[in-house]
Amino acid sequence: MRKEKRKFSTLMWVPHSQGKVRHLAISQFAFSLTLLGVGLAIVILFFFFIDYSQMKNKLVRLSELERINQIQARKIFSLAEKIKNFNQTMQRLQELEQRIRSLAGVGGSEINEQKLGRGGPSLYLPLKEKIDIDANSPLSFKLIGKIEENVEILKAEAEVREAGFGEVEKVILKKRDLFSSTPNIFPVQGWISSGYGWRRNPFSKRREFHQAIDLVAPWGTPVKAAAQGKVVHAGWRKAYGLTIEVEDGHGYSTVYGHLSRILVKKDARIEKGGIIGRVGSSGRSTGPHLHFEVWFRGKTIDPLNLMVEPLGSGD
Numbered sequence: 001m002r003k004e005k006r007k008f009s010t011l012m013w014v015p016h017s018q019g020k021v022r023h024l025a026i027s028q029f030a031f032s033l034t035l036l037g038v039g040l041a042i043v044i045l046f047f048f049f050i051d052y053s054q055m056k057n058k059l060v061r062l063s064e065l066e067r068i069n070q071i072q073a074r075k076i077f078s079l080a081e082k083i084k085n086f087n088q089t090m091q092r093l094q095e096l097e098q099r100i101r102s103l104a105g106v107g108g109s110e111i112n113e114q115k116l117g118r119g120g121p122s123l124y125l126p127l128k129e130k131i132d133i134d135a136n137s138p139l140s141f142k143l144i145g146k147i148e149e150n151v152e153i154l155k156a157e158a159e160v161r162e163a164g165f166g167e168v169e170k171v172i173l174k175k176r177d178l179f180s181s182t183p184n185i186f187p188v189q190g191w192i193s194s195g196y197g198w199r200r201n202p203f204s205k206r207r208e209f210h211q212a213i214d215l216v217a218p219w220g221t222p223v224k225a226a227a228q229g230k231v232v233h234a235g236w237r238k239a240y241g242l243t244i245e246v247e248d249g250h251g252y253s254t255v256y257g258h259l260s261r262i263l264v265k266k267d268a269r270i271e272k273g274g275i276i277g278r279v280g281s282s283g284r285s286t287g288p289h290l291h292f293e294v295w296f297r298g299k300t301i302d303p304l305n306l307m308v309e310p311l312g313s314g315d
Contacts, residue, residue, distance in 0.1 A: 076144060083150050090157050097164050104172050180272050181249035182306060183226035183294050187256060188279060189312040190217035193289060196302040202286055211300040212255070212293040215311075219260060219288040221279040226254050226292070226303075228272045234262050240291060241283020244276055257291035258282050 009031050013022040026034075194214040201208050229248035237243040240257035244264065247253045260280025270276055281288045294303040 076147070080147055083147055083154070086154060087150065090154060090161065093161050094157075097161060097168065100165075100168050104168055104175065178250050180228045181252055183248060183252055183254045183303065184306040184308045185224070185226050185273065186215065186307060186309060186311055187223045187226050187292055188215050188217040188221050188290050190215045190221075190289075192216075192311070196300075196304065203284065212257075212291050213303050215290045215292060217279045217288065217290060219279060219281070222275045223256055223259065223277040223279060223290060225270045225272055225274050225276050226294075227252060229253070229270060231264050231266050231268045231270060231276075234264055234266045234268075237283070239284035241285065242277070242280065243283075246270065246276075251297045253295040255291070255293035255295070257293075258285045258289060260288075 009028055010023050010025050012024075015021070192213055193216045194210055196213050197210060198207060199210045200206070225246060227246070227248040229246040229252075231244060232247050232253075233243060233245035235243070237257070240255070242257075242259040242262055244256045244259065244262060245253065246256075256277060258279075258281055259277040260282065261278040262276075263278070264270060264276045279288055279290050285291075292303055294301055294306065
């Protein structure tokens with residue numbers, strides 16, 4: 001068979017100076033293979049350049065993330081310190097609640113007490129060590145878990161303290177209402193002409209039990225309510241003359257007799273210390289004075305046993 005001739009191409013190198021012209025004969029297969037190799041090299045260099053650019057951008061982002069992580073690490077330890085301080089604040093609130101309970105005469109809370117986190121996270125580090133801590137380090141993750149644990153404990157403790165103070169507030173409000181309803185201030189300042197107990201009636205001269213105290217004061221002297229309450233009577237009452245009767249609450253009621261004027265109406269709510277009338281001598285009376293009775297659960301008691309202020313000689 002006739003042998004096929006191989007096809008060649010010639011590459012020539014022609015220098016500008018007086019140099020020898022060089023030429024290189026190369027087969028078309030080798031030439032095509034060379035062109036393919038050059039093309040592949042260009043493609044590989046292109047992708048290498050793309051990967052290099054992406055890697056460079058990733059390194060920049062990684063550097064930024066490391067900077068952010070350092071900031072977060074500082075914030076983590078700062079938060080741990082704040083949790084520790086808040087924990088101490090909750091302990092002071094617990095002590096304050098106990099003192100308030102003692103002052104208010106309230107016993108221990110019925111609410112189940114829960115223990116505080118002891119001094120905050122145990123992995124708390126001094127400030128100078130915070131800067132070198134990576135937010136992704138095992139220590140930081142452990143600290144975050146400890147912070148979360150303490151936050152839950154403090155949240156539960158805050159709820160207990162809130163309920164405890166609410167309980168104390170109810171007791172204090174109840175005691176305040178009891179104090180306001182207790183007739184323990186003098187309606188007028190003056191002197192006692194007739195005390196609570198057995199005496200000789202100034203009109204019949206017979207021995208009888210006087211269920212009130214008589215407070216002598218000038219005509220027209222303002223009469224104050226000895227306790228808060230509701231006016232159940234405001235008008236004339238036989239021997240008492242112009243009279244006011246108040247249901248103070250908590251079992252107490254008070255009667256103010258021999259008035260010259262009544263300044264409140266029936267069913268009115270009155271405050272402790274409020275002016276309700278004026279001293280007079282209406283009804284069966286020998287002169288200007290206030291007849292003052294205190295009732296407790298249906299029986300009269302000596303008003304002087306309730307008083308928390310001294311009796312003066314007048315305004």
